[in-house]
Amino acid sequence: MNKQMIVYDDQKKIFHLMNDNISYVFEIIEDTYLAHRHWGKRVESYSLSNKPTLKKRTFAAMNVPERPEFSLEYVPLEVSFPNQGDYREPSVQIRMSNGYTVSRFCYEKFEISDGAPEFIAFPHARDIPASGSQTLTIHLVDPVSSIRLLLFYTIFEDADVIIRSSKIINESNSGVTIEKLSSASVDRRYDGQMCTTFYGTHQKEYQLNRQSISHGKFSVGSSRGASGPQYPPYLSISKDATEFSGDVHAMTLIYSGNHLSNLERDQYNHLRLQIGLNPDTFTWQLGPGESFQSPQAVLSFSDKGYNGNSNAFHRFFNKHLIPQNWVKKPRPVLVNSWEMSYFNVSEKIMKDLIDSAKEMGFEAVVLDDGWFGERNSSKTSLGDWQVDANKFPNGIKPLIDYAKERKLQFGIWFEPEMISPNSDLIQSHPDWVMRTAEYEPLLGRSQYILDLTNAEVQTFIIDLLTRSIKDFGISYIKWDMNRHITDPASNVLNQAHAAEYSHRYMMGLYRILNTITTLFPEVLFENCSSGGGRLDPGMLYFMPQTWASDNTDGLDRQRIQYGASYLFPPYSLTGHVSSVPNHQTGRVIDFETRKHLASSTNMGYEMDIMQLSDHEKAVIKAHVEGYKEERDFLMTSEFYRLESPFDTNHCAWMFADQARNKLIVYLFRNTYDVSELSLLIKIPFIDLKANYVEVNSQKQYSGSELANCGIALENPIGDHLALRLDFEKC
Numbered sequence: 001m002n003k004q005m006i007v008y009d010d011q012k013k014i015f016h017l018m019n020d021n022i023s024y025v026f027e028i029i030e031d032t033y034l035a036h037r038h039w040g041k042r043v044e045s046y047s048l049s050n051k052p053t054l055k056k057r058t059f060a061a062m063n064v065p066e067r068p069e070f071s072l073e074y075v076p077l078e079v080s081f082p083n084q085g086d087y088r089e090p091s092v093q094i095r096m097s098n099g100y101t102v103s104r105f106c107y108e109k110f111e112i113s114d115g116a117p118e119f120i121a122f123p124h125a126r127d128i129p130a131s132g133s134q135t136l137t138i139h140l141v142d143p144v145s146s147i148r149l150l151l152f153y154t155i156f157e158d159a160d161v162i163i164r165s166s167k168i169i170n171e172s173n174s175g176v177t178i179e180k181l182s183s184a185s186v187d188r189r190y191d192g193q194m195c196t197t198f199y200g201t202h203q204k205e206y207q208l209n210r211q212s213i214s215h216g217k218f219s220v221g222s223s224r225g226a227s228g229p230q231y232p233p234y235l236s237i238s239k240d241a242t243e244f245s246g247d248v249h250a251m252t253l254i255y256s257g258n259h260l261s262n263l264e265r266d267q268y269n270h271l272r273l274q275i276g277l278n279p280d281t282f283t284w285q286l287g288p289g290e291s292f293q294s295p296q297a298v299l300s301f302s303d304k305g306y307n308g309n310s311n312a313f314h315r316f317f318n319k320h321l322i323p324q325n326w327v328k329k330p331r332p333v334l335v336n337s338w339e340m341s342y343f344n345v346s347e348k349i350m351k352d353l354i355d356s357a358k359e360m361g362f363e364a365v366v367l368d369d370g371w372f373g374e375r376n377s378s379k380t381s382l383g384d385w386q387v388d389a390n391k392f393p394n395g396i397k398p399l400i401d402y403a404k405e406r407k408l409q410f411g412i413w414f415e416p417e418m419i420s421p422n423s424d425l426i427q428s429h430p431d432w433v434m435r436t437a438e439y440e441p442l443l444g445r446s447q448y449i450l451d452l453t454n455a456e457v458q459t460f461i462i463d464l465l466t467r468s469i470k471d472f473g474i475s476y477i478k479w480d481m482n483r484h485i486t487d488p489a490s491n492v493l494n495q496a497h498a499a500e501y502s503h504r505y506m507m508g509l510y511r512i513l514n515t516i517t518t519l520f521p522e523v524l525f526e527n528c529s530s531g532g533g534r535l536d537p538g539m540l541y542f543m544p545q546t547w548a549s550d551n552t553d554g555l556d557r558q559r560i561q562y563g564a565s566y567l568f569p570p571y572s573l574t575g576h577v578s579s580v581p582n583h584q585t586g587r588v589i590d591f592e593t594r595k596h597l598a599s600s601t602n603m604g605y606e607m608d609i610m611q612l613s614d615h616e617k618a619v620i621k622a623h624v625e626g627y628k629e630e631r632d633f634l635m636t637s638e639f640y641r642l643e644s645p646f647d648t649n650h651c652a653w654m655f656a657d658q659a660r661n662k663l664i665v666y667l668f669r670n671t672y673d674v675s676e677l678s679l680l681i682k683i684p685f686i687d688l689k690a691n692y693v694e695v696n697s698q699k700q701y702s703g704s705e706l707a708n709c710g711i712a713l714e715n716p717i718g719d720h721l722a723l724r725l726d727f728e729k730c
Contacts (some may be wrong), residue, residue: 002114003260005134005155015110015136016153017162018042022301024153024162027051030064032140034078034151036187039162040247041303052076052189061085074268076187079140079151079166081105088272089217089262090164091185093274093279096145097174105140107151112136115318116154116163116401122510124296124648125154125163126320132157146172147500152296159316162299162578166276169291172190178284182276183253190269193237196250196306197261198563200229202549203584205532206563208646213237213265221260223281225449225485225502227536234567235261235275241305243641244684246404248302248309251275252567254321255295256538257506258282281488283499291532298537306566307640307685314569314639321537325521326544330631331571331602332363332409332476332524333624339552339578340608343370343377346391347399354403356610360617361624364409364476371396372413373423379446380483382418383703385464400473411476411524412468415508416461418447418482422539433459434505437487444460449489453501454509465516469523479543483530507609513542526574535564535573545574545602554589554607554720557597558651558668560580562641571635575601577623593722595623599634600653603627633662639686642667649673652681660687660703663727679723682710687729696727 007016011027014037022548025038025046038046052074060071063085075334082090083102095101101191113135114330116127127133138151148171154163164184170176196210197220206229227233247544248296251273254258258278265271275297284292298316302308318327335357337345350367357365358404372388373381376638387396396412419426419433421443434449436443441448450457488501497504517525527539531549539546549560557575575598580588598604609620637655642665645651652666666683683706686692690703694711701711706727713723 002132002134003157005132005157006112006153007137008110008112012048014046014048016046017136017153019155019157019160021160022162024155024299028107029075030070033063033072033075033240033380034107034140036078039186039188039249039299040301057620061272063153073151075269076189076270077185078679079105079149079185080272086642088266088270089264089274090180091182091274091276092149092168093178094147094168095177095179097176103142103145103147103178105142106145107600108139108141110136110138112257116156117152117165119293119296120514121293121507122295123321125254125298125316126324128320128324131319136301145176146170147176148181156316156320158319159303160312161316163296165285165296165297166294167291168286170286170288170675173288175285175287178286178292180276180279180282181284181292181294182274182298183294184251184276185272185274186299188237188249188273190265190271191239193239193271195263196234196236196238196393198232198234198566200232200532202229202530203549205229205535205549205560206232206555206566207559208563208566208644213263213271215265218263219260221278223258223278225257225374225488225505226481226534227256227259227538228484229531229535231261233259233261233275233536235263235273236306236309237263237271238306246303248306249273250300250309250313252298252300252313252537252677253295254298254537254541255506255507256534257535258502270379276724281499283500284503285497285500295538310566310641311638312652313567317537317540317572318569321541321685322544323517323521323542326524328635330635331545333361333628333631334364334366334409334411334476335362335609336366336368336449336478336576336604338368338413339583339606341370343375345370347394348464350399351402352610354399354406354408356617358406358408360609362408362605363628364411365403366411366413366476366478368413368478369415371479373535375472377446380420380422381483382420382447383423383450384416384420385414385468396472404473409475411478412472412474412571413478413480414468415466415480415482416464416512417450417452419450420447431491432460434485434489435487443485444486447483449483449485449487451492451720452512453490454492454508456507460510461512462515463723466519469520472521476524476526478528478547479524484533486594504657510542511539517542529555532560532564535568537567540568545572548573548575548601551584551592552576553585553587554593554597555587556585558645561600562645562651562653565639565641570600570639570655571602574604576604576606578606589720591619593668593720596668596722599623599627600655600666607621616642630664633657633664636660638685641725642681642683645670650679654683654685656685660685660690661729663692664726665725665727667713667723667725669715669721669723672715672717672721676715679715680710681713683707683727686727691730692727695728696724700730
């Protein structure tokens, strides 16, 4: 029996979800509607102390005629519908068989159950019995249309998050159309909060965007067929919060396709936060007896600033999202062939790379793009996943065996969702291309997209990967996706369901991923979409790590990794040390900066390690060996951002074990400023009552001194300084 974390007060009509740190409260009002009352720090009991008084407003619709002061226009709601007097953005919109979107949902009943719901069709919060969780299911019914709406709320003992989702069941005799179904909608009082989201592009992912909240609507999302680097699924609000203090409320979505986050400030200074499927690219036909389940939203709260909020996400992702067999399993330190040789790979090059990798202490070698078909450029051969006999006359299996003999793992790059116009596959299966019948599909990166709504295509990809893993004996797959959707259509999908295409594509992808990762749990899958183009919680459910960005530049990576850490544990992000001048920016940034940035992630290399001097090889070997020694610490430690590269010329962060016995601090100073005579960094989130020794200098400090006074550091002439401080408790 789990600890009771959900209680219902029948007299007050209040639901209260709580663990040791947070509470989430809402009320049944007028025996019909659900009013939001609290989401934040734990309250021991709740007696409606903050319930707003109501006042009659001219033009406000009266939902209860005998109570003219009551109107949904200014009630803080848990779920909202159009045409009920609430003119804010609805969270659910259903078009009935008569063509209208009028609905009147009423509260019917609730259920409290131990555990978390599991959804076979798509990623979700994993129910780990030992951790303790409970789920509240609310039933709302429209008695006229016979449509049932279920709202799910799950809370965990070991994570300061609420998991929300929605399900629509058609209990009528007529078909209906779902036009919008948010995973979560929460109304709060506006109190001068700021809004934080992310923007970005290829090679510039997870850029922080913080702004004031004006009257009206603000939204970010994706219609690209993927979560996208432009506006990934994240929305937070906070007032006067810093990285170190203040209340932060944040949302994300366990989904990898088209999504939308809404924030609305109305005329009464109420805020409505929503996250879910993007209604601009989504409708769903629901026949009699059919149901539709939304993806899950993750709602995170902390009163310890953005760092505290991020740590809540990190703990939840590690405990309840990442594949459990990989949570505490070290990932191999690898060298990737891409920036070394691009498409010009061969048996000799890879053998030499294996020998050099073994010499320098690497644990895996990855053969990136260019090994199959006639793949000498990006314009050909996607879909023709036969080994290029000109580059590998003996095939790949002997090469993999060669690596294994040297105690090295071997990985291969795939882009399974794509097809080239110049390929044998398109000649034999032109009907497998995502396209409309009337128009020629558009190219992106010289390639088309396979129609993953087609079960034959799904089976083809599953069989391809199954055969490759078994025949080659590979232990690692880098799964890439290098373009977005422009022609969302299929020749096997009924035209009546055309507007469902984008979501059906994602369901097809999830079926493939679920099948393959279940068949081969020991294979390490790395998520990639030209870097972080599909860096989202949905992909993290199947693949425990993501290539954060194709941009490995030592300056740009500071912002990318800093921003991505708002959601993702650093060890779930991969970062590689690459050569200079950097292939993306042309910048020449010192090795120490590049090394420390990569060491702050799931570290690897991506350069020609075979052409290095003996000294350079020795330096890399020392780095690799040192990283392997502290890998377990990095994998299990807590992460804290200390100085923001978005606000200053510096970037700093810290790894710390839970007992604060060991700390690693990285500090990056970019351009040199002659007026900055020395550097100063404060180190909060440590044991204030303990004493620490800085291992490199052997100087001792009290924890309270490091947190409140900081530590001064030399600021030598020259751009791009990178420092590492190691503290151990005395």
